[in-house]
Amino acid sequence: MNSPVTVHLPLGTAKVAARSLSVHYGEKHALQSVDLEIRAGEVTALIGPSGCGKSTFLRCINRMNDMVDGARVSGSLTLDGSDIYDRSLDVVQLRARVGMVFQKPNPFPKSIYDNIAYGPRIHGLARNQDELDEIVMTSLERAGLLAEVKDRLTESGTGLSGGQQQRLCIARAIAVGPEVILMDEPCSALDPIATAKVEELIDDLRDNYTIVIVTHSMQQAARVSQRTAFFHLGKLIEVGDTEQIFTNPQQPLTQGYITGRFG
Amino acid sequence: MEEQVHTVKSYDGELGHLTGIIARMGGMAEAQFASSLHALARRDEALAQRVIEGDARIDELDKEVQSFAVRLLALRQPMAVDLRQIVGALNISGEIERVGDYAANLAKRSLVLHHVGVSVPVAGVVRLGDLVRGLLKDVLDAYLEKDVAKALGVWSRDEEVDAMYNGVMQDLITLMTEDSGTITAATHLLFIAKNIERIGDHATNIAEALHYQILGTSPAGSRPKGNTVGGPE
Amino acid sequence: MTETTQMARLGAVRPTAEIVAARLKRRHNAERRFRAVGLGAVLLALGFLGVLLFTIVGNGITAFVQTSIRVDVTFDPAQLGIEGDTSADALAAANYQAIIKQALYRTFPEAKTRGEQRQLGAMVSSGADIELRKMLIADPALLGQTRSVWLLADDDIDMAVKGHIPRQPGIAGNRLSDNEIRWLDELESRGAVKTRFNTLLWTSGDSREPELAGLWGAVVGSIYSLIITLLVSFPLGVATSVYLEEFAPKNRWTDLIEVNINNLAAVPSVVFGLLGLAVFLNIFGMPRSAPLVGGLVLALICLPTIIIAARAAMKAVPPSIREAAAGLGASKLQVVTDHVLPLSMPGILTGTILGMAHALGETAPLLMIGMVAFIVDIPATPLDPSAVLPVQVYLWADSPERAFVERTSAAIMVLLLFLALMNLSAILLRKKFERRW
Numbered sequence: 001m002n003s004p005v006t007v008h009l010p011l012g013t014a015k016v017a018a019r020s021l022s023v024h025y026g027e028k029h030a031l032q033s034v035d036l037e038i039r040a041g042e043v044t045a046l047i048g049p050s051g052c053g054k055s056t057f058l059r060c061i062n063r064m065n066d067m068v069d070g071a072r073v074s075g076s077l078t079l080d081g082s083d084i085y086d087r088s089l090d091v092v093q094l095r096a097r098v099g100m101v102f103q104k105p106n107p108f109p110k111s112i113y114d115n116i117a118y119g120p121r122i123h124g125l126a127r128n129q130d131e132l133d134e135i136v137m138t139s140l141e142r143a144g145l146l147a148e149v150k151d152r153l154t155e156s157g158t159g160l161s162g163g164q165q166q167r168l169c170i171a172r173a174i175a176v177g178p179e180v181i182l183m184d185e186p187c188s189a190l191d192p193i194a195t196a197k198v199e200e201l202i203d204d205l206r207d208n209y210t211i212v213i214v215t216h217s218m219q220q221a222a223r224v225s226q227r228t229a230f231f232h233l234g235k236l237i238e239v240g241d242t243e244q245i246f247t248n249p250q251q252p253l254t255q256g257y258i259t260g261r262f263g
Numbered sequence: 264m265e266e267q268v269h270t271v272k273s274y275d276g277e278l279g280h281l282t283g284i285i286a287r288m289g290g291m292a293e294a295q296f297a298s299s300l301h302a303l304a305r306r307d308e309a310l311a312q313r314v315i316e317g318d319a320r321i322d323e324l325d326k327e328v329q330s331f332a333v334r335l336l337a338l339r340q341p342m343a344v345d346l347r348q349i350v351g352a353l354n355i356s357g358e359i360e361r362v363g364d365y366a367a368n369l370a371k372r373s374l375v376l377h378h379v380g381v382s383v384p385v386a387g388v389v390r391l392g393d394l395v396r397g398l399l400k401d402v403l404d405a406y407l408e409k410d411v412a413k414a415l416g417v418w419s420r421d422e423e424v425d426a427m428y429n430g431v432m433q434d435l436i437t438l439m440t441e442d443s444g445t446i447t448a449a450t451h452l453l454f455i456a457k458n459i460e461r462i463g464d465h466a467t468n469i470a471e472a473l474h475y476q477i478l479g480t481s482p483a484g485s486r487p488k489g490n491t492v493g494g495p496e
Numbered sequence: 497m498t499e500t501t502q503m504a505r506l507g508a509v510r511p512t513a514e515i516v517a518a519r520l521k522r523r524h525n526a527e528r529r530f531r532a533v534g535l536g537a538v539l540l541a542l543g544f545l546g547v548l549l550f551t552i553v554g555n556g557i558t559a560f561v562q563t564s565i566r567v568d569v570t571f572d573p574a575q576l577g578i579e580g581d582t583s584a585d586a587l588a589a590a591n592y593q594a595i596i597k598q599a600l601y602r603t604f605p606e607a608k609t610r611g612e613q614r615q616l617g618a619m620v621s622s623g624a625d626i627e628l629r630k631m632l633i634a635d636p637a638l639l640g641q642t643r644s645v646w647l648l649a650d651d652d653i654d655m656a657v658k659g660h661i662p663r664q665p666g667i668a669g670n671r672l673s674d675n676e677i678r679w680l681d682e683l684e685s686r687g688a689v690k691t692r693f694n695t696l697l698w699t700s701g702d703s704r705e706p707e708l709a710g711l712w713g714a715v716v717g718s719i720y721s722l723i724i725t726l727l728v729s730f731p732l733g734v735a736t737s738v739y740l741e742e743f744a745p746k747n748r749w750t751d752l753i754e755v756n757i758n759n760l761a762a763v764p765s766v767v768f769g770l771l772g773l774a775v776f777l778n779i780f781g782m783p784r785s786a787p788l789v790g791g792l793v794l795a796l797i798c799l800p801t802i803i804i805a806a807r808a809a810m811k812a813v814p815p816s817i818r819e820a821a822a823g824l825g826a827s828k829l830q831v832v833t834d835h836v837l838p839l840s841m842p843g844i845l846t847g848t849i850l851g852m853a854h855a856l857g858e859t860a861p862l863l864m865i866g867m868v869a870f871i872v873d874i875p876a877t878p879l880d881p882s883a884v885l886p887v888q889v890y891l892w893a894d895s896p897e898r899a900f901v902e903r904t905s906a907a908i909m910v911l912l913l914f915l916a917l918m919n920l921s922a923i924l925l926r927k928k929f930e931r932r933w
Contacts, residue, residue, distance in 0.1 A: 096825040102819060106817060106820040108817060108821070109839065118834070173823070176824055
């Protein structure tokens with residue numbers, strides 16, 4: 001396995017599909033009967049006010065909600081047609097297929113090399129050191145970070161700037177060879193230039209990965225995504241082509257949110 | 264949604280300010296057009312002169328709309344209905360400015376017509392003007408009231424204007440053919456009629472821009488040239 | 497106009513700046529007082545510590561040297577009672593006390609009566625013969641020859657030389673007879689009295705004779721105990737914390753366990769000693785006074801400390817690191833072993849060392865399991881009976897001889913040195929592995 005394997009589905013087919021997906025956190029009904037298709041090879045942006053369920057939806061896709069005590073999921077959520085919440089599906093296997101990038105850049109306090117090699121190592125993706133080296137280099141290359149860090153691969157990942165750290169985290173996710181990459185407000189801790197670099201990277205990655213991004217910045221959603229879904233109070237209010245959502249949303253709630261008239 | 268205000272209150276104020284300038288421009292352009300028609304019908308040179316001088320103020324307002332809209336785009340990064348409203352204001356302001364130009368042009372030609380000294384019947388042209396003036400008034404009202412139905416009404420009545428303009432043109436051509444002495448005056452009058460017809464087109468453009476501003480889509484079907492016109496969506 | 501309405505709304509007549517300025521002096525004064533009180537407390541604490549250290553060092557520093565007397569000893573086979581038999585066994589069993597006495601009598605011929613001769617013989621330690629035996633066994637050719645030898649002085653002579661007890665006859669506290677004082681003065685004038693580094697303190701076990709008593713038995717006992725403690729409490733403590741922190745569901749039962757662990761840290765240590773007595777000695781029949789049992793009891797004592805420290809260290813690992821690893825598909829165990837444990841290890845080690853330092857100083861629980869016994873031998877294994885440092889301090893502090901006072905202080909200094917070394921290593925560990933996220 002020299003380079004991460006990606007499954008190329010025809011553009012526009014549903015990579016991830018939610019049918020009547022509901023999530024409860026204890027008493028709280030965090031996600032209410034959501035029907036949403038994430039298309040392959042596209043960037044889908046999830047927008048909405050805080051606590052609207054967009055992050056909950058995102059974290060359902062790689063079952064990060066499993067880590068939350070008292071979280072219950074009902075309805076169906078499929079990845080390439082097979083149920084993500086099926087008992088026979090191992091969450092470790094799922095997360096190898098669905099990578100994640102978090103709000104705050106969270107590189108391991110290890111060397112840049114080890115940060116990226118960690119995923120391939122635990123999954124046994126490389127048979128020898130040469131293969132591992134190649135995965136690391138390819139991932140850094142794809143994340144547009146290779147030129148900046150190739151002379152200091154042994155230095156700590158936490159010593160990089162915020163934007164570089166976030167791209168390192170993206171490279172780390174890529175190294176496992178996922179089909180879907182989830183991004184939870186990946187630029188909220190970054191300055192505008194670093195944000196622009198990450199957005200540029202997201203655009204480049206679109207060819208090889210299906211990307212779902214949660215963002216609070218509507219401009220960012222407009223810039224990077226092809227489809228946009230608007231959540232409010234745990235419900236999916238509207239989903240459509242990004243251009244349409246931002247010029248002519250069909251739902252009054254969407255209109256109110258994106259024009260800053262909420263409440 | 265229209266009643267809902269922005270979380271940032273000053274944004275609402277700024278959008279209101281933009282609409283206010285357009286309303287003032289519209290009012291002025293309508294008055295200029297009415298005055299120029301008046302000057303034509305009554306051969307009132309002083310009035311015509313005032314119309315010519317008055318055009319500069321519409322141009323100033325147009326510039327104000329352009330710069331204010333650019334400022335809003337840069338500072339507020341408008342989305343959806345707000346974005347359409349600002350882009351609509353830019354378009355509509357341009358259309359109104361053209362209407363003002365035609366009104367001034369009409370006033371100039373009415374002066375020239377007066378000085379030619381040959382009497383030609385202006386009643387038909389004035390009737391055409393009255394019709395277009397009605398359209399202009401309706402579309403400006405529709406803008407202030409955000410009334411899509413009224414705007415569509417203006418849009419579909421453009422064919423009436425075309426029909427009446429064709430009639431006026433036929434009459435003037437007949438007149439020129441019959442009496443070659445009227446050619447100079449009739450030609451001026453012909454241009455005046457053409458200007459009025461152009462004002463009608465601009466009113467239609469405003470209706471279209473208004474339709475997009477409010478609904479996010481252009482009016483269905485092609486420009487009415489005798490076609491029937493469907494409702495919105 | 498607007499200003500007055502604003503003032504009215506704030507309910508203030510004067511401008512804010514004026515009001516703040518008026519109170520500023522009081523606020524600064526309060527701050528200065530608080531700082532003075534804090535500084536005073538620190539100085540007081542430092543003062544107490546200084547007095548303690550000064551007393552201990554003042555009392556104990558002389559224990560690191562020992563008085564010796566030079567005597568010309570003749571290795572006379574007749575006196576030694578070996579009559580030409582120079583085998584190792586014969587040399588080992590020879591009567592060295594006799595040649596020491598003969599040497600002393602020759603030095604001070606005026607001591608004629610039995611009483612005077614007994615006093616003269618008592619000036620040298622009863623353990624001085626060991627030195628001579630070593631010399632002769634090392635070099636049997638000395639037999640029949642005379643050598644000038646430095647012999648270990650008796651503890652009273654030692655005390656008198658070091659000035660801890662007065663040397664004037666008839667003064668309270670003088671433990672020497674007039675003859676002994678005269679002989680000592682005579683020896684000193686001949687240059688036959690000197691103090692040397694006290695090697696016995698570092699090499700021998702306990703003794704009833706203060707000049708022969710050493711710490712090594714207690715040091716070895718403490719080291720054995722601490723090794724047992726570390727081997728038992730560290731893996732147990734870390735495993736418990738990992739389970740509680742990373743795997744256990746958060747419910748009433750784990751809450752109960754947590755409360756109990758915290759309570760355990762506050763249980764008086766003597767209770768653990770009783771527990772050790774009842775369980776390890778009576779039920780399992782383990783050897784009394786052994787570092788093995790001592791180590792097990794101490795392990796029980798520092799287990800709560802280690803668990804609490806380890807849990808705190810694991811809690812301090814940011815959740816984002818766990819999420820990052822889990823997001824890459826690491827299993828729960830991999831998250832713990834690859835990230836949480838390595839990142840929290842400095843904290844865990846620091847807590848462990850502090851717990852061990854605490855255990856090192858414990859006395860009461862060890863008394864309960866019989867480690868208070870008088871043990872002369874250096875323990876060879878953790879199963880042998882042994883003393884430990886704090887118990888040695890307790891035993892010596894309880895002994896009547898004046899010479900044990902300075903040895904007690906010396907033992908405390910050694911104990912404090914060990915504690916300081918352990919704490920220092922904890923600080924160094926923390927400094928070395930401190931991480932920034």
